[in-house]
């Protein structure tokens with residue numbers, strides 16, 4: 001196919017999926033030495049979602065992807081390319097995007113995963129933009145999907161309180177209408193390589209009984225260093241994308257940042273000299289869902305009425321690598337289009353084909369399964385509600401004559 005000079009790219013669809021099971025800070029208090037106060041004051045997180053045993057990164061990504069396709073007014077087979085950002089794929093191979101392709105009923109698309117940790121969705125978005133601008137695709141589905149709770153060490157209070165599961169997606173489409181230029185900035189700083197990492201399972205440390213015994217298949221993180229990187233980089237990456245779009249930060253209507261820590265987000269607001277009202281935050285409900293966090297936040301911001309046609313929006317993320325990425329774009333789609341996507345696409349109607357000859361395994365970490373199986377008692381003060389038998393009624397004392 002001969003590519004046209006430069007095709008304009010529009011965001012035409014958006015969707016998200018969050019598993020229904022909730023893990024609160026109070027639940028985590030029963031697993032590690034932490035407190036709701038500490039987690040809320042240091043991170044802003046109150047609860048996160050946990051995928052059920054039958055769910056996977058592909059199944060969540062497929063639901064979010066179908067919702068984005070529905071919002072765009074397309075059919076699954078209209079999609080030419082599926083790009084999925086994740087650090088928690090269903091398998092090392094095939095790609096999770098390939099499983100999503102089958103699950104959504106697409107027969108035509110090429111499909112591949114992008115590994116850029118929490119920046120994976122933004123890296124995928126940049127790739128999709130380039131595909132369309134080069135004339136290689138008309139409609140691209142970009143998904144961020146993560147099932148982090150299966151890769152957490154539930155004895156490490158420094159990491160297990162931060163992360164949750166979920167998926168978000170967008171559809172990017174070629175457009176004949178003139179569209180404002182998209183500003184994109186991507187960075188990678190390999191000196192941060194071992195600041196957030198998952199040591200074993202790759203070719204340097206293939207899985208063995210020893211790697212399992214040492215807990216090397218779980219996420220490790222240097223929290224303070226990661227925090228410093230994030231606060232140093234997020235605002236400058238966002239500014240670079242804003243500059244490439246030809247704007248200044250005063251032109252930005254809404255920033256949709258990676259939802260890692262509200263203190264990091266506040267630092268971005270300060271770095272950009274923008275009020276928090278222009279920044280979307282939902283991490284209190286989901287924690288850090290890595291590559292899924294920006295597209296989940298975007299879909300919720302749009303569906304909640306925070307975005308209107310003509311608004312200038314910036315997505316910005318950072319993650320392991322260290323990577324960071326930002327996209328600055330002018331919103332063109334009717335924001336009302338996404339409101340019925342959750343009802344139109346139900347998770348129970350979306351299936352990822354299981355492998356043959358596979359003995360089923362229970363994927364939920366034992367410590368997590370135990371807490372989720374024993375829900376906390378309802379947190380209400382019941383001390384004055386019929387503690388014993390009600391005391392027998394006493395006769396009213398006789399009224400005394402009032403002396404004057």
Ligand code: ACO
Pocket residue numbers: 033034035038039042043117118119157158161196221223224226227230260261288290318319320
């Ligand atoms: N509950 C109670 N106390 C805790 C907890 C906890 N859950 N976790 C750590 N502490 C303790 C520490 O042990 C330490 O105690 P000490 O002073 O006795 O040594 C104290 O709290 C302070 O620890 P810090 O690590 O300095 O706490 P900080 O304020 O930096 O907050 C946090 C830690 C929340 C992890 C923060 O550093 C952070 O958000 N970092 C960025 C993490 C991040 O965003 N990661 C995602 C990257 S994206 C990706 O690609 C996956």
